[in-house]
Amino acid sequence: MPGLITMDDLSNDEIMSILDDAQRLLPVAEGRTYLPLLQGKILGNLFFEPSTRTRMSFETAMKRLGGDVVNLGDVKTSSVVKGETLYDTIQMVDGYTDIIAMRHPRQGAAQYAQDAARVPILNGGDGAGHHPTQTMLDLFTIRQAHGTLEGLKVILAGDLRYGRTVHSLSHALTRFGCELIFASPELLKMPAEIVNDLTKHGANVTETDELLGSIADADVVYMTRIQKERFADEDEYTKVAGAYKLHASNLEGAKENMIIMHPLPRVDEIHPSVDGTRHARYFQQAFNGVVARMALLCRLLGIKVPQTIADGGEA
Numbered sequence: 001m002p003g004l005i006t007m008d009d010l011s012n013d014e015i016m017s018i019l020d021d022a023q024r025l026l027p028v029a030e031g032r033t034y035l036p037l038l039q040g041k042i043l044g045n046l047f048f049e050p051s052t053r054t055r056m057s058f059e060t061a062m063k064r065l066g067g068d069v070v071n072l073g074d075v076k077t078s079s080v081v082k083g084e085t086l087y088d089t090i091q092m093v094d095g096y097t098d099i100i101a102m103r104h105p106r107q108g109a110a111q112y113a114q115d116a117a118r119v120p121i122l123n124g125g126d127g128a129g130h131h132p133t134q135t136m137l138d139l140f141t142i143r144q145a146h147g148t149l150e151g152l153k154v155i156l157a158g159d160l161r162y163g164r165t166v167h168s169l170s171h172a173l174t175r176f177g178c179e180l181i182f183a184s185p186e187l188l189k190m191p192a193e194i195v196n197d198l199t200k201h202g203a204n205v206t207e208t209d210e211l212l213g214s215i216a217d218a219d220v221v222y223m224t225r226i227q228k229e230r231f232a233d234e235d236e237y238t239k240v241a242g243a244y245k246l247h248a249s250n251l252e253g254a255k256e257n258m259i260i261m262h263p264l265p266r267v268d269e270i271h272p273s274v275d276g277t278r279h280a281r282y283f284q285q286a287f288n289g290v291v292a293r294m295a296l297l298c299r300l301l302g303i304k305v306p307q308t309i310a311d312g313g314e315a
């Protein structure tokens with residue numbers, strides 16, 4: 001069964017319908033209503049790289065919907081250290097589970113896993129490749145704030161070279177006709193093949209090494225962490241570490257309803273002074289991972305989300 005490896009696996013209509021499902025699932029994610037749509041289903045969590053939000057929100061999503069989760073756990077205590085191949089691990093977990101969420105340091109690993117599995121694979125990040133489930137919660141957050149995904153002006157800032165969240169997100173935003181501004185140091189520019197692909201799909205893209213100049217008319221500012229673990233050379237990292245830092249004082253000229261997003265974890269890209277401003281949306285965004293992943297799990301498992309879900313009131 002096909003999973004979600006890149007955003008190419010979903011049409012715009014499918015994206016909108018999954019976001020609508022996610023919206024209706026909010027009372028379930030907030031624990032006000034119990035709706036065991038996924039009772040009897042098992043999710044396999046296979047995280048070969050560190051993760052807090054993606055792994056935990058998949059687990060929360062599954063459990064809030066009455067399903068169960070089995071975890072590979074720490075790679076160091078699994079058979080991976082004995083030299084088991086990814087192919088063999090997947091073949092076996094495939095038999096234990098109904099669906100698999102996977103994160104792996106190697107770009108392309110999620111597609112490779114999908115080729116080895118009968119159950120759907122949800123790509124929770126493959127090296128510097130893609131992170132489509134993050135994109136779904138990012139789109140949910142943007143639509144929640146602006147009421148639409150169409151025609152917005154979005155700045156993607158920071159590590160556009162290695163940041164997989166911005167690779168998947170820029171692709172999706174282009175399909176909804178957003179104007180994109182890529183702000184990064186020269187060394188961390190969006191890969192040329194991605195920019196070319198976006199341009200081929202009609203994207204309106206501007207590349208700059210300057211972040212603050214574009215903030216005044218942006219609808220969304222999406223900050224990212226410099227992906228230290230992907231640098232071959234520590235000196236290169238030192239050159240760009242701390243390249244962009246957003247402080248509350250930088251937001252004075254911003255539009256009232258501009259939102260600041262970040263897939264998290266942040267290092268020093270967003271100063272805590274921003275947290276209390278009307279623009280900060282990153283913790284809400286992290287919570288939205290639960291509803292977005294609930295909706296994706298239902299969709300890929302062929303379970304329909306009811307049109308009306310009673311809100312049980314206070315959790």
Ligand code: NCD
Pocket residue numbers: 053054125131134164165224225263264265
């Ligand atoms: C991101 C990732 O793993 O790509 N984290 C996440 O899933 N929220 C971003 C990052 O690690 O910088």
